[in-house]
Amino acid sequence: MNIIRVSIIGFGAVGQGVAEVILKKMDYLRDLNLEIKVVAVVDSRGAEIDTEGIDLAKALERKRSKGTVALVDKTGLDVIKNIEHDVVIETTPTNIDDGGAGLRNMLEAFRQGRDVVTSNKGPLALKYTELVEAANSSGSKFRFEATVGGAMPIINLIKGVLAGNEILSIQGILNGTCNYILTRMLEEEASYEQMLAEAQERGIAETDPTYDVEGIDAACKLVILANSVFGMNATYKDVDVTGISKITPESMILAYNDGYVTKLIGEVRKDLLCVAPRLVPIGHPLSVGDTLNVASVQTDLAGPVTITGRGAGSIETASAILSDLISISRNMNE
Structure with a gap:
């Protein structure tokens, strides 16, 4: 079984959609000889971290009942820097002014040699070339199908x-x-x-x-x-x-x-x-x-x-993120 270890940075509608899709598609992924193990989930109030794999159903329930997934006081950057994993799923809110936390998260992920899959348009609309160059220089993969058209796979x-x-x-x-x-x-x-x-x-x-x-x-x-x-x-x-x-x-x-x-x-x-x-x-x-x-x-x-x-919807957008994750996992094993 090929295991891909991921973090979900941003646990709003899209981030929760990603968790739901991973849960829903476990059997399908197993048929692909693939396990997506979520080792960290981060929202604006903190994080849940478990290097053995987070129980996503419980994380979703806690988010919806308490308004946060947080069990520890950690930020997205803390997770990206200090928790060993393969792919950062960046789903924080879009910031068109300066790229916001999403831009910082993606650049740090590339500095750490991690791959990035994102639905966050802001950083790409402002700093596309910088992000691609950072990914290339670290040998990281950068996938962003979900930024354009949600479930419509144009890229x-x-x-x-x-x-x-x-x-x-x-x-x-x-x-x-x-x-x-x-x-x-x-x-x-x-x-x-x-x-x-x-x-x-x-x-x-x-x-x-x-x-x-x-x-x-x-x-x-x-x-x-x-x-x-x-x-x-x-x-x-x-x-x-x-x-x-x-x-x-x-x-x-x-x-x-x-x-x-x-x-x-x-x-x-x-x-x-x-x-x-x-x-x-x-x-x-x-x-x-x-x-x-x-x-x-x-x-x-x-x-x-x-x-x-x-073009929108948490599950529809998450479907594009899952597609990019599967693509990355296949490239890892070539």
């Missing part, structure tokens, strides 16, 4: 299945909250404010929705694609960004009557980084509704390849 699709193709452009809906609001505005012929309130009531939009509705989240994901796929050295500040808060139902109805739906589209190619509302023909592959994400990858050999999936 691994491009790097794996579409290897050998030149990627000419990527267009897509990269934020499920905006897509939900725009879908509902058209369905109900209702205002942005009304449908934002509905999205917040359903837990689809945050109490402070700025990050989503002003296009910041989509722009961060676009930067990650620009750097990882096109080899750019872009940051969030390089993206031309327009959000959805100024869109009216009247304009959407007029467009619909002409055969178009209004969508927040991100586009990257070698001379363009842009997030903005656009008119998409009804029935076009990019005209998906509700909270779905979609990306259309234009290639030189395969033509356009379009992929759709759930």
